[in-house]
Each structure stands twice: as structure tokens, then as C-alpha cells.
Amino acid sequence: MAELPNIENLYSTLKSLRVVRHCFSNFLDSLSEGSKCDKEDGNETANQKSLNNLRMHVRELEQNIHNLTSSSINPPGGPNVMSNIDVLSLDPSPDKLNLYHQLLDCYTWIDKVSSYSGMVHSICSGSYLKRSSMPAIRKRHVPIIYDANVVPQTVDIHIQNIKSRFPDMTLNVVRPLGSNAVLQVTLGRVLKAVVFFRGLLIEGVVVRAYNEPHTDEDGKVDLYRPSQYKVFQKVTDNANAAMLHFFTPGSVDITVRSFFTWLNSFSNLFTEVCKKCNYHVRHNYPPTWREFRTLQAFHEECRP
Numbered sequence: 001m002a003e004l005p006n007i008e009n010l011y012s013t014l015k016s017l018r019v020v021r022h023c024f025s026n027f028l029d030s031l032s033e034g035s036k037c038d039k040e041d042g043n044e045t046a047n048q049k050s051l052n053n054l055r056m057h058v059r060e061l062e063q064n065i066h067n068l069t070s071s072s073i074n075p076p077g078g079p080n081v082m083s084n085i086d087v088l089s090l091d092p093s094p095d096k097l098n099l100y101h102q103l104l105d106c107y108t109w110i111d112k113v114s115s116y117s118g119m120v121h122s123i124c125s126g127s128y129l130k131r132s133s134m135p136a137i138r139k140r141h142v143p144i145i146y147d148a149n150v151v152p153q154t155v156d157i158h159i160q161n162i163k164s165r166f167p168d169m170t171l172n173v174v175r176p177l178g179s180n181a182v183l184q185v186t187l188g189r190v191l192k193a194v195v196f197f198r199g200l201l202i203e204g205v206v207v208r209a210y211n212e213p214h215t216d217e218d219g220k221v222d223l224y225r226p227s228q229y230k231v232f233q234k235v236t237d238n239a240n241a242a243m244l245h246f247f248t249p250g251s252v253d254i255t256v257r258s259f260f261t262w263l264n265s266f267s268n269l270f271t272e273v274c275k276k277c278n279y280h281v282r283h284n285y286p287p288t289w290r291e292f293r294t295l296q297a298f299h300e301e302c303r304p
């Protein structure tokens with residue numbers, strides 16, 4: 001059991017402390033009245049007297065503190081292992097105790113966020129938001145053919161195949177931008193389209209009406225001007241969606257053939273009824289959508 005502190009020593013120490021504080025106040029007062037010191041006669045000035053007095057009482061205080069600590073009071077032993085949050089939990093004030101629980105909840109929440117973000121990162125790093133299924137192909141160790149880097153002769157061969165496959169379709173190849181082909185397509189007497197390639201990769205499609213020219217005022221093939229008719233603007237949007245849908249890296253034949261098969265199905269754009277509602281016209285539009293697999297016609301609103 002720890003020994004109780006000597007009350008007498010404690011009392012005398014506190015008394016010495018009070019005296020020191022009093023002497024120190026006197027010393028500061030005498031310093032602030034410096035002009036009075038100059039008039040002081042004798043060997044010692046008032047400042048020196050106060051300072052000597054203070055020194056004496058400080059020594060006395062030190063002696064009392066030494067007696068007190070050596071006899072009874074032991075400093076607390078061992079390192080302080082409590083963290084700041086533990087100290088906060090010991091605070092008896094009810095409003096601060098609430099703060100302690102909120103802080104614990106916050107730490108738990110941050111731990112969960114860190115854990116979940118690590119899981120999401122591992123999931124997302126395994127999927128690629130690209131126009132292709134390249135990761136799956138890489139897993140099967142199938143070499144990827146970079147369809148954009150092919151010679152123009154290869155592109156011409158594929159276009160010839162399309163020509164022979166779809167007799168209703170008239171194809172005219174031009175190369176206004178170097179080696180990359182631009183295909184001017186005329187489908188029956190229904191529509192015209194401009195399909196531009198980068199190598200064998202279809203980069204974009206613009207569909208226009210049969211009476212709209214492929215070329216602009218300067219006689220150059222027009223790659224970007226949309227049709228003035230809403231019907232063909234919708235078909236253009238759907239054709240670009242089909243272009244992305246049919247894109248299969250490493251299978252150039254399938255990509256090009258599938259897309260032109262789908263585009264060829266618009267030969268009955270104004271004659272085919274919608275497979276769902278059996279009407280030709282709905283909201284002033286013919287069936288402008290063709291299913292990718294079955295090529296069945298649907299209105300935009302009737303799409304399955």
C-alpha cells in the first residue's frame with residue numbers, strides 16, 4: 001500500500017510556493033517602477049533587494065519540494081499506453097461521450113469503405129469497357145488481328161464478296177483520305193449510305209434518302225452531313241448501334257458480312273409491317289429498327 005504524503009511537508013511546500021509568488025510579484029512591481037530605483041541610496045537598490053529575496057525563497061521552495069517527493073509522493077510509473085480516443089472515452093461529460101461513440105462509428109465506416117473499395121477495384125480491373133471481347137480472346141490465346149492495319153487490296157476483296165452476296169446493293173469504293181476506303185452504298189431505290197472504314201474496321205455510317213447525294217457541293221464524298229429526313233436519321237443511329245454490336249475483333253469476315261446483311265434488310269423499309277403491331281406507320285415512322293439476329297422489323301416503340 002502506498003504511503004500517505006506527509007501533510008506537514010505538503011503544507012510547508014504550498015506555503016513556500018505562495019511566498020515565492022508574492023516575492024515575484026514584488027520584484028515585477030519594483031521593475032516597473034524603475035525611476036524610483038535611481039533615487040535609492042546605499043549599496044543595494046530596491047530591485048536587487050527584491051531579487052535576492054526571491055532567490056532565497058525559491059531555494060526554500062526547492063528544498064521543501066525535495067523533502068516532499070523523497071519522502072512520500074512517487075510519480076506514476078509505466079508508460080502511458082492510452083490513446084487519445086481512450087482518454088476521450090474516460091471523459092465523464094455526457095456530450096463528449098456521445099462524440100466518442102460517433103468517432104468509433106466513423107472509424108468503422110472508413111474501414112468498411114476501404115475494404116469494399118479494394119473488392120471493387122479487383123472486380124473492375126478484370127473487366128474492360130471496350131468495343132470488344134478482347135480479354136476473353138486473350139485467355140484463349142487466340143492471336144488478335146489488328147483490322148485497322150491491312151492493305152487496301154484486302155479491303156477490296158472483302159467488298160467484292162459483299163457485292164456478290166447482295167445483288168440489290170450497289171457499292172462504290174473511293175479513297176478520299178488516303179488508303180482508308182469509303183464505301184458509297186445504294187440499296188435498291190430505298191436509301192443511300194456512306195460507310196467509312198479504317199482498314200477493315202467500320203468507323204461510322206451515315207444513312208440518307210435515295211434522292212440525297214453522296215457528295216457535297218464540291219463533288220467530294222460527304223462523310224458527316226446527316227440526312228434531312230427524320231426517318232433516315234433514325235436509321236443512321238440504328239446503323240451505328242449495329243456497327244458496334246457486330247464488331248468482333250479477329251473475325252473480319254463476320255463483322256463486315258453481319259453488318260451488311262443487317263443493312264440490306266432495310267430494302268423493305270417502307271413496305272414491311274412491324275412484327276409487333278402489324279402497322280406500317282406508327283407516330284409517322286415506318287419500322288426503322290431491325291433485330292440483329294432475326295432481322296425482323298419493328299417500330300422504335302415496339303422494339304422487344
Ligand SMILES: [Zn+2]
Pocket residue numbers: 274275276277278279282298299301302
Ligand atoms: Zn410497331
